[in-house]
Amino acid sequence: MHRLPPLDAERLTRDLDWNLLRTFLALVEEGSVTRAAERLGLQQPSVSSALKRLEERVGRRLIDRGPGRFALTEAGRLLRDEAVDINGAILRIGTLLREVGEEVRGHVSIAIASHVYCPLFDDVLGAFHREYPAATFSFDVSASRQAVAAVLARRVSFAVCLLREHNPKLESRRMFREFFGLFCGPAHPLFGRTGLTMADLAGQPSVSFVTDQMDDALRPVTLMRAVAGLDVKVVGSSANLEEVRRMIIAGLGVGPLPIHVCREDVERGRLWRLPPYDNPPPIDVHLLWNPQARLNRAESILRDALIARIEATPIAERTYV
Incomplete structure (x- = not known):
């Protein structure tokens, strides 16, 4: 491995290129050279080269990369925090220059x-x-x-x-606070059935939001799906409610939606509410x-x-x- 030159703070303030920091931030946020290149509209070698040049400029290794491994070093974490502030300041420069009428x-x-x-x-x-x-x-x-x-x-x-x-x-x-319930579409075998219990949902395919995970924002919904015994394999996921709703209506699987949002769909026969009916998870x-x-x-x-x-x-x- 090549030896990085020692850090020269005065030279750094004179020579550091903002585009290198911008590429570094994209790498950090995407966690992948491939995804960062797609986001920035660059080729993968250009992104890797930018990271190498930045590490040479700051005299520190910033990202520990390898097969199945992508982690910030201590220097990388410090630079990320500062670069986020710098990026925000640059994005907001226009605010200082706008007319105040x-x-x-x-x-x-x-x-x-x-x-x-x-x-x-x-x-x-x-x-x-x-x-x-x-x-x-x-x-x-x-x-x-x-x-x-x-x-x-x-x-x-x-x-x-x-x-x-x-x-x-x-x-x-x-x-505000909303409550999530489980729903199915007209093509689903449970659609229109009354007197259902949680046992009726066991093993059913499901769809959901990308944040429906134990370590993410919809953790209460994840727990509700687990208690219902839905198939652990999620057939489809999206960050967009309309797309989750589309998958449920199309019959891809049972899925969670905010109850108040679905009221009209239920009344018009596009969605059917499933158990649990009591104590739905609050979000x-x-x-x-x-x-x-x-x-x-x-x-x-x-x-x-x-x-x-x-x-x-x-x-x-x-x-x-």
Whole structure:
């Protein structure tokens, strides 16, 4: 193995290329040279070469790579934390340069879980648009862990998503609580049957969300599926509620969905509720933001309006069943 040169801090500040850090962050977030190359639109050798050049610039090995092995070194973890802050600052430079006029014209980018059906959120969003019609929005629907990563990296204004655990670098408020149930579609043999018990679900194929895992945000749903005895092999998964719903309706398997979201589908005969009928697992959805992010006026006003509405509304009125 080649010997890395010693770290020269003054030379580093003069010579470090931001594109190398950007490639490094993509590598860290994707956990793979192949996926990082696809995300950046580069060839795999270019990504590997960028990592090598960065390690030479900083004088430290950053990623321990090998067959079936991809782990950050101590230096890599330290550089990742700093690079995330640098990336967020660069992404937000435009905020400092925007005109501060009487009309709020900023853009608000929101990372959002696909099963966010929340009247409180919709009401605040609608009121904000009526008062500040020049502001614009973009919604990035993704798995909750990706939404959290986007908030940490300051790529979005804030997120509405599930939280597996508290991150001390972020702040949050519980926006609402929903309950998940198990459903099947018209082609499923259990569709339309009454008097079902958990025993009727044993061994049935299932579909679910990508976060439906014991170590992820939908852990209570994972436990519900386990108690029901569904086949441990998941036929299909998605981060998007509409796609999970599509797979259930198409008959790929039994799957979990928020009960309040499915009410109309059940009434119209597109979905059928299955056991357990009592004590369905509760899932909390949070408003999440990075206190270190420099927000434009539109972002600040909307975030503060959401926080104010959440704090003024009892949780019973933010619980959907």
